[in-house]
Amino acid sequence: MIVFSANISTKHREKLQEEFPEQHFVFCDSPEEAKKYTDKAEVYVTYGNDVDEKLINQAKQLKWVACISAGVDEFPLKKLEEEGIRLTNVRGIHKIQMAEYAITMLLQVYRNSKTLIENEKQAAWDKSVRVQEITGKRILILGTGAIGGETARLAKAFRMKTIGISRSGKNVENFDEVYQTSKLLDVLPEADLIVSVIPSTQETKHLFTYEQFAAMKPTAVFLNMGRGDLLKEDDLLRAIQEKEFAHAVLDVFEQEPLPVNHPFWQEENITVTPHISGLSPAYVERALKIFAENLKVYENGENDYRNVVNLKHGY
Structure with missing residues (x-):
């Protein structure tokens, strides 16, 4: 039995049933409804906020949890590993929209869009508004996977120098340079734009404190669209108020x-x-495409699943 706690449209439900006629799907409208079927589930499809140790203890037949979001930091990873349950996610499907968000928000800051929009509301014709160009700047991207790579590719259209930070420090397409996370403080002072897309792990939690913010250029712009616990919020606030760097764009928060x-x-x-x-x-549609590919692997008893989460590393 394949239990969906992730609510999907009738169109997507019918498409899956048509593509996999031999499978018994149970499509639920909420995680609460899905709890009625967890004891019979072999596959559990979720957005991720309802899987805890209690659910795993109830799901005696569970073999695979398919998370149709990217973040898995709230999953009981150790328990999944102990029970031999596979976990997959849909990392990579966010790269287009998140890279577009990054470039949009950096341009918003550099072109002073907030002031222009406010002036428009007030019918204020003010040509003294200060605007800047992002072309030719140095962008530091924390996370060189699909999202970071797409952000770097778009940055290249603005002739930026692209610098990456990753756990391994390995060279990646669209990056001019890549450094290990331990080198962060060395490269921060040279960056005009800093974009974080890294997941939440023990190594990345509160990676940014006042020390990192103070190491930035006074003109630097910092954007976090990865995980809220990357930074200490009080330290960021203090650094902004003390003008250690110019602007922060925040899409994720600890609360x-x-x-x-x-x-x-x-x-x-x-x-x-x-x-x-x-x-x-x-x-x-993108998330279910990955799920369908993996379901074919599951049906065939094979092992080459896409986007298997390393339960020790947490991503």
């Missing part, structure tokens, strides 16, 4: 939704967006 009384909302040099960098009208 979401961001509380209405959070000081980030009031800071002129912080742009807040509500965790929307990964949204796309093509999202579910």
Whole structure:
């Protein structure tokens, strides 16, 4: 039995049933409804926020959890490993929309769009608004996978120098240079734009503290669309207020939704967006394409699944 706790449209449900007529699908409208079937599930398809140790203990027949989002930091990875349950995700399907988000938001800061929009509301014809160009700048991208690579490819259209940070430090297409995470403080002072897309792991949690923000250029723009726990929020706020760097664009936070009384909302040099960098009208279609490819592997008893999560590393 394949149980969907992820609610998908009738169109997608019918397409899966047509493509896999031998499979018994149970499509649920919510994780609460899916709990009725977990004891019979061999495959569990989820957005990821409902899988805990209790669910795994109930799902005695479970062999594979297919997460149709990319982040798996909230999964009980150790428990999955102990039970021999495979976990896959859909990393890579976010690269187009998230790279577009990054370039859009960096341009928004450099072209001073917030001021221009506010002036328009006030019918203020002010040609003194200061604007800049991103062309030819140095962009530092934390995470050189699909999203980071696509962001670097788009940056090349603006003739930027692209520098990557990754766990391995291996050279990757579209990056002029790549360094290991341990070299972060060495390369931060040279970057005009810093974009983070790295996942949440023990190594990346609070990777950015006041020390890292203070190492940036006073003119630098920092954008985080990876995970909210990458940085210490109080340190970022202090660094912005003390003008250690110029502007922060934040799409992810340790607490979401961001509380209405959070000081980030009031800071002129912080742009807040509500965790929307990964949204796309093509999202579910792309996610289910990966799931369908893996389901064929599952049916054939093979082992070459796509996007298998390393349960020790957490990505």
